[in-house]
Amino acid sequence: MNAFAPGPRGHMLFGCSERFRNEPLSLLNECRQRYGTLVRLPVGFGASFCLAFDPADLDTIFQGENFGRSDIAAAFDPLAGGSMIIADGQKWKEQRKAVIPSFALPRLRELALNVDALAHERVADWSNRVDHNGDIDLQHEMVEYAMDVLTQFLFGHRIGAQAIARISHGWTLSLRYMNIRLSSPVPLPDWLPTPNNRRLHTAAGQIATVLLEIIAQHRSSTDAAAGGFLGDLIDYRDEQGQALDDQHILREIMGVFLAGFDTVASAMMWTLGDLAKYPSWQQAVRDELNSVATSSRLDLKDTPVLEQCFNESMRLSPPLWLIDRKAAKPCVLGGQRVPGGTNIIMSPWVTHRDPSFWDRPLEYHPEHFAATAPSRPKYAFFPFGGGRMKCIGIGLAHLQLKALLRQVLTNYELNVRPEHLPEIEPAFVLRTRNGLKTSLTRRVAHGVSTVAI
Template identity: 30%
Template sequence: MNCCGGSGINLLCHRRPGGACRLTCRSGLSSALMKTTAPGPAGPDLLRQIRTILADPLQFLLDSARTYGDIVQFPIGGLAVYAVNTPDAVKHVLLDNHHHYSKNTLQYRTLALVTGNGLLTSDGEFWLRQRRRLQPAFHRARLAGFGTAMTAAAGRMLERWDALEADAPLDVDAEMMRLALEIVGQTLFSADLSREADDLAQATLTALDFIIYRAQTPLAPPLWLPTARHRRFRAALRTLDQAVHRLVAARRADGAGPDDLLGLLLNARGDDGAPMDDRQLRDEIVTLIVAGHETVASALTWTWRLLAENPAAEARLHEELGSVLGGRTPTVDDLPRLPYTRAVFDEALRLYPPAWLITRKALKPDEIAGCAIPAGALIIISPYVVHRQPALWPDAEVFRPERFLEKDADAPRFAYLPFGGGPRLCIGNTFALMEGALALATVAQRYRLRLAPGRPVKVDPLVTLRPHGGLRMTWERRSTTDGGRTRQR
């Protein structure tokens, strides 16, 4: 279609919210040559928006999508930035044309200060080789054997809760971090991390807080400068590195160990027959420790908050657990008979996707949703925004787990991407979904969690979505049949 219609006139079509890109056409130009520009804030409005970005990036991205539509342009520091907000545009970047986009962005460069050149931050052929090395550890048949370790870790956590003083609120965020760390240690590395779980969780938070600081502070002092912040960061890295060293040293001392992820890494050989060097081992293990517990812990934390605020959904969850399990510990074989339990976790991931921001750098000129994208542009994909689009998700702001049970209402592909998508889909997505459902079933059978009064919950958009200052909750002990409350804490 020729937007000028061959009429010989100049036409400037400004985009309205939800409409097409702004099109600048001149006489004699075909649509194939038409210049297209994505809409977005400009002038004084842009300055106001930049302040909003720093103060509340989640709200900025939501407001931009609602105001300007499918794709939004906003220059930052001379860099062309495009936020894409539709499943088709996301699919184009992450799948259809993924070779034209790289992870060489500020987000992943700063994250690499912690994870090095691990699976999360590496790119190109090197990433593909490492992905193939690690993939067997996450095969469905292998994952099925992890269920017992997952529920056992949750059971140990509940035993600690049983021993706590009455009326002392829990920081559920910290509890979920510790639980997820223990599960990662047992399942991926055949190691008991319970004694150092608190230290590792705190080191992870300190390191990731530093990453956010570096990403938001263009004039941050060089890393070699011995500031208090830098000293805390380096201490956190030492804690992570020492844990990795202990894992690797113990396995090497034992010789042939369990057939787990650590064994795969130690036994991997390159094309030249050489094993993975110690630095790359460290990077992959730190990546899996950090990413393997931080994301699931975040999702479970928000799940408990949402259930506390939605008693009808909580009651339906308890009804399903009582009917299927009757008080016994859940197993992997039970999961197909716990669809609402899985739907609760899926819906929490929709409203609070841990990885709320995905970025890519355009390696060459491209076109997204009819808009020209220059080489070097930064592409922003926010699952948080896509998951809250009313056109994709009716009652998008409402916690409604049953939407995932309504097969006729399936959202388009890439409308739901809590684990990313395309070739870079999170390697542990199936692991995380199984862990989340089993942990939810184990805990919800025994306890009913309630938000502690006087502590409003604020979302912190850090590397993952976290509750600011933790999530303080009280709890009530449930009977095995959901018959009543035997004790309140």
């Protein structure tokens, strides 16, 4: 590939692939600081990525028809290949018609009371789930809560604990093996019988077995209340009147798991973790939620303090720390001609820390998102992507977050001890290496706190 932009040289054969695998965040930051807003990153055997950090270039990429699925996305094929989440072009447009109604506001409003109940049950049990030090692992709790909500959304009712356990186990294994695939800048084809590929296909097959059982039960159900995302897919007919078969439905469910499970769990974990570290902001959000009794569950506009805190957590700890696209044809980015077929990487982690756009780029400073804050380019902040392929599940994420925070902040004060500050792990989503331990102090009526649990 032509040297369309400056960048590191790396190893003669392997480029920067080892650093990309072992320390991607520091590598991306270094590339931005040393080489500018458009960087050529060699990843081995003549292949290169284009790193794009300038919001103006991101606007071009997100809005343009020339930019679609990258080669990196092939890493997800064993889990969600053929789903709308992975699809591109006309196929994406057609599949989106079947998927989008489930994420519309009327459907989310129907879900809201169920989510409130799930949040209440989850937090009510926290006193039984703390360890001997009175701490709870927010990472683990948010994963379980996100699974509860997502299965309710997908299937329209609660599924059995055994089914959830089987899905959770298969998903945990699948992500472990998928992260190994993602650690390679150019994943090997999933049909190659490598040990990791075989393990990934086995784990994904375990999930598929459970989901196909649920699909069969749904099809045979006479319960009029059976619905959810699965019910919408079963009822869907395309322009020719054709229904979706079970394999297509399975792929779309797997796609929603891929896009809406770990990402939402990560977003909630980082938001709660930051509130635990900054008690004045925690109290401000608590007061706001208590004062807005009829707050909309589906967005954050009527709770501006919560919106500021959530956005600031997403700025500093974006679950999607890397977003990728591919230029189908030659294009111009940063004033440079980029060849067609180039894989392009955008990093919220890097752009969200750019001092060109943020007054205090490395600090937790929710005032960055106050109504009086200086204006900044549209894609100086893009935690959930942008353009036509922006995450369609943001309303569902807000619904979960608000329901959970009402329960948590009404019942507890949170605190993170210095020895429990997290070690960041940039896997499929941005998570912590060893969980996020948080100490709980129970609150009683009128906001008076008692001793720690």
